[in-house]
Amino acid sequence: MxxxxxxxxxxxxxxxxxLLGWGGLVFIAYAFTPDMEGYKGSKLFYYGLxxxxxxxxxxxxxxxxxxxxxxxxxxxxSKQLFKILMGIAIAVLVYFGLSYGFGYLVGxxxxxxxxxxxxxxxxxxxxxxxxxxxxxxxxxxxxxxVKIAVKLxxxxxxxxxxxxxxxxxxxxxLKGQVNPHFMFNSLNNIRGLMLEDVEKSRDMLTKLSEMLRxxxxxxxxxxxxxxxxxxxxxxxxxxxxxxxxxxxxxxxxVDKETLAFQIPPMIIQLxxxxxxxxxxxxxxxxxxxxxxTQKTDNSLCIKVMNTGKLxxxxxxxxxxxxxxxxxxxxxxxxxxxxxxxxxxGEVVATINIxxx
Numbered sequence: 001m002x003x004x005x006x007x008x009x010x011x012x013x014x015x016x017x018x019l020l021g022w023g024g025l026v027f028i029a030y031a032f033t034p035d036m037e038g039y040k041g042s043k044l045f046y047y048g049l050x051x052x053x054x055x056x057x058x059x060x061x062x063x064x065x066x067x068x069x070x071x072x073x074x075x076x077x078s079k080q081l082f083k084i085l086m087g088i089a090i091a092v093l094v095y096f097g098l099s100y101g102f103g104y105l106v107g108x109x110x111x112x113x114x115x116x117x118x119x120x121x122x123x124x125x126x127x128x129x130x131x132x133x134x135x136x137x138x139x140x141x142x143x144x145x146v147k148i149a150v151k152l153x154x155x156x157x158x159x160x161x162x163x164x165x166x167x168x169x170x171x172x173x174l175k176g177q178v179n180p181h182f183m184f185n186s187l188n189n190i191r192g193l194m195l196e197d198v199e200k201s202r203d204m205l206t207k208l209s210e211m212l213r214x215x216x217x218x219x220x221x222x223x224x225x226x227x228x229x230x231x232x233x234x235x236x237x238x239x240x241x242x243x244x245x246x247x248x249x250x251x252x253x254v255d256k257e258t259l260a261f262q263i264p265p266m267i268i269q270l271x272x273x274x275x276x277x278x279x280x281x282x283x284x285x286x287x288x289x290x291x292x293t294q295k296t297d298n299s300l301c302i303k304v305m306n307t308g309k310l311x312x313x314x315x316x317x318x319x320x321x322x323x324x325x326x327x328x329x330x331x332x333x334x335x336x337x338x339x340x341x342x343x344x345g346e347v348v349a350t351i352n353i354x355x356x
Contacts, residue, residue, distance in 0.1 A: 014064070022056045025135070047102075055098045060139050063091040067143065073151050088140050096132040183212070189243045200242050207239040215266065222331060223262035226293065226300075230254065232269050233291065240276050247286025248276065258293045261300045263353055264327050268302060271349045274321070275306035279347055283308055295355070299336075302351040310342035324351070 026049050033045070066087045070080060186208045193201050214232050230252075237250045268291070275289045287307025294301050321340065328336040328351070335354040340347070 018057060018060065021139075022053050022060075025056070026053045051099065051102045055095060055102065056135065059091050059095040059098070059136065060143075062094065063087055063136070063140065064143065066090075067140075067147075071147065073148065084140075084144075088136060091140075092129075092132050092136045095136055096129050099132065100128055183208075186211070186239060189239065193242070204239055204242055207235045210235050211239075222264060224265045225259065226254075226261050226263050226268075227259040229263060229265065229268050230259075230291075232266070233272055236269055236272060237289075244276070244280060244286060247283070248280050249286070249288040251288065251290045253290070253292045255294045258295050258300055261295075261353075261355070263300065263302070264331060267324060267327065267351065268304070270324055271302075271304040271351070274349070275304055275347065278311075279306035279308035296352075299352045299354050302353070304349045305346045307345070308347055309345075310340065310347045328353070 029052065030049055067084065070083045070087070072080065186204070190201055190204050190208065193204065211232060214228075214235075237248075241248050241250075272289060272291065280287045280289065288305075289307075290303075290305045292301075292303040292305070321338075325338050328338055332354055337350075337352045339350045341350075342348070
């Protein structure tokens with residue numbers, strides 16, 4: 001039963017509301033109809049209630065079948081509006097015709113001598129027609145309101161799903177940009193040392209393989225523990241020190257409380273790589289790269305500082321910086337920040353990531 005309802009839930013919802021709605025209307029008619037001249041206690045009155053229920057469900061059921069076939073909210077135009085009005089008019093006539101016909105037949109063939117109240121007798125056909133119009137029009141407004149609400153909700157869910165898919169695709173593209181970036185630099189280093197020092201080349205290949213394994217295994221996730229990222233940074237520094245030798249000094253001040261915090265993979269490695277490539281490599285005497293992490297009230301603060309001046313070449317694509325900003329925006333919106341500045345002869349990159 002549950003699986004059947006799940007497969008046909010909208011039909012189930014419609015007919016549940018349909019039965020409850022018309023049942024409620026019949027109950028209201030029974031409760032608020034004045035008992036004049038014994039009319040309310042007659043069989044004719046109860047026949048009328050039953051007829052209202054059956055005719056109402058039949059007429060609106062047919063109207064719903066018609067509306068389902070013509071409605072297309074994605075391409076709604078005046079032709080559809082005209083068809084809706086025509087459908088309402090036909091449903092009103094069907095409801096009125098069946099109600100009047102039923103009343104006529106019951107009044108003619110019933111053997112019960114019932115005096116119809118003077119108020120109903122005077123209003124007659126006009127009252128039945130107006131009543132039919134109000135009921136069918138009210139039903140149509142309710143039905144279309146539900147259909148529009150369902151359509152809007154479906155559109156909202158579809159937009160949310162598309163946004164999520166697009167965001168994930170953008171993140172995957174950005175992470176794909178990271179891998180070739182450090183891979184290219186590392187392979188160049190290995191090529192330069194291949195003929196000079198075999199042992200160093202082997203060491204670099206080992207570090208490179210560890211970094212490649214890391215990037216491949218973490219490429220499908222959006223967050224990892226800070227401790228895992230620091231291991232990759234240590235591999236990168238070890239690889240870079242073989243190239244820079246004594247020109248590169250690396251220090252860390254990591255708050256132990258931050259080691260378990262979740263961060264985007266390879267984001268610190270990008271900062272360190274940027275510091276080495278655009279900072280230390282441009283200084284003949286070399287310099288220092290310092291990594292700091294600390295917890296503030298509501299965020300994780302990551303700082304990478306390097307000796308040198310902040311000089312951004314206009315011909316550069318700034319891929320690494322754009323990558324960081326875009327990934328933070330996609331993952332955290334306006335709650336995360338990235339700042340690159342020069343402070344007292346050092347280039348300072350600061351990332352603030354909101355804590356859950």
